[in-house]
Structures are given as structure tokens and as C-alpha cells.
Amino acid sequence: MVSQDESRLHRQLQEREQGLTIIELLVAIALLGILTAVLTATLTGSLSLNRQSQKQLDTTTQVQAIVENVRAAWKTQSNYDSACAPSVPVPTGYSVRFINLNSRAAPLNANGTLWQAPNPNPTNAGPPSNPVSLQAACTAATGASVGSGTALSVPALRRLVVQSGTAAADGSQVIGPQDFSLTLDVLRPQE
Numbered sequence: 001m002v003s004q005d006e007s008r009l010h011r012q013l014q015e016r017e018q019g020l021t022i023i024e025l026l027v028a029i030a031l032l033g034i035l036t037a038v039l040t041a042t043l044t045g046s047l048s049l050n051r052q053s054q055k056q057l058d059t060t061t062q063v064q065a066i067v068e069n070v071r072a073a074w075k076t077q078s079n080y081d082s083a084c085a086p087s088v089p090v091p092t093g094y095s096v097r098f099i100n101l102n103s104r105a106a107p108l109n110a111n112g113t114l115w116q117a118p119n120p121n122p123t124n125a126g127p128p129s130n131p132v133s134l135q136a137a138c139t140a141a142t143g144a145s146v147g148s149g150t151a152l153s154v155p156a157l158r159r160l161v162v163q164s165g166t167a168a169a170d171g172s173q174v175i176g177p178q179d180f181s182l183t184l185d186v187l188r189p190q191e
Contacts, residue, residue, distance in 0.1 A: 055178050059164045063182045066090055066162045070132060071184065074158075077191045081154045083141035084133035094164050097129040100146050101157040105185060108155060112147035129161065160184045 020028070066088065073085035083098055090096055100108040107115040107127030115127045130143035145152045163181040175181075 052178070056180070059178060059180045062091065062094065063162050063164055063180050066094060066096060067160060067182050067184055070096060070160055070162070071186060074160075074186050075189055077189045079138060080158070080186070080188055081140075081144065082133065082138055083130065083144035083158070084135070084138040086134070086138045087136045088134050090134055093166055094162065096132040096134065097161045097163075098132055098141075098143075099127050099129045099159040099161065100143065100155040101159055101185065103156050105157060105159075107159075108146050110143060110146060112151065112153070132160070154188060156188050158186050158188075160186055 069088040070085040073088060074080040079085060085096070088096075102108055102114065109115050109128060117126075128143070130141055133139055133141035145154055147153050161181065161183050163175070164179045165175045166179075
């Protein structure tokens, strides 16, 4: 015959085999919830960084493509002299500008003299720059030549500046953390 203690022990073993207690189940659910929250936050952060990196890469690639297209157009002396790049596609929010330089790569004013940064205002925007003409019919851009009268001439060197940014309501360009700027000095072609 089975003793009472053995019977109780047998019942306890059967109950134990039936499953988890409610406390054990709640602890398991809480641990699973904590792990899920940590993994979700980590994955969300990673996906955000990935989107940000992809946008920076796309912007950089677009700026490089614009620079290469303008540089290719400027291999023709008449395009360089007019500071135009006919039919180069430039998406909204990108600017294509040039700065006239002398043979030593020093910026020039519109009258052909060397540009000097004003001493009292160190936050000045920089040397005079003009937008590149991107029209299909190549018309001379403002500032394509320097000097005046009979001394009017095309500079031997130009600094091409392509920059991404958001267009503000007043037409200016607002630069943000995802934006990119690329500068390239281009020598006047000889034909």
C-alpha cells in the first residue's frame, strides 16, 4: 500500500508536470516585453541612421553629377567664356555658381581687380559669385567677363561651386545638415 506522504509527493509531481504557474508565466511575459522594447528601439535607430546615410549619399552623388556635367559643357570654349552649361539638369534645391579667378586662383571682382575680404566684417559671405546659365540656348551668364570697356576679358580660371540645400521663400538657399557642397577649379580651354 502507498503511504500518504508518497501519495502527496506523487500529486505534487503531477501538478508540476501540468505547466507553469501564473507567476512564472507573468515573469516570462515581462522579460519578453523588455527584450522586445530594447530590440525595437535599436532597430528603429539603425533604420533612421540608414535613411539619413542614404539621403547624404544621394545628395553627394547628385552634386557630383552636376559638377561633371557643367565641367563637360565647359570643355567647349564658348560655353566656358559665357559661363553657361546648356541643358544641364539641376533639381530644385541645388545651386550652380561660379567665381572668377586670376591665374593664381585669387578671386576677382566684377571690374577685374582682386577681391579682398572686408576687415570689419569677418562673417562676409565670400568672394563675388554668379549663377551659371543653364538655359538650353546658351546665353552669357551675369559676370561671365571681368573688367570694363576695352579691358573686358574672360578669366583664365573659374571656381565652380555646386551646393545642395532647400530653397527659402525669398529665393535664398538654406543649408542643412544633410546638404553637400562641391568646389572645382576649371581652367579655360584652349581651342
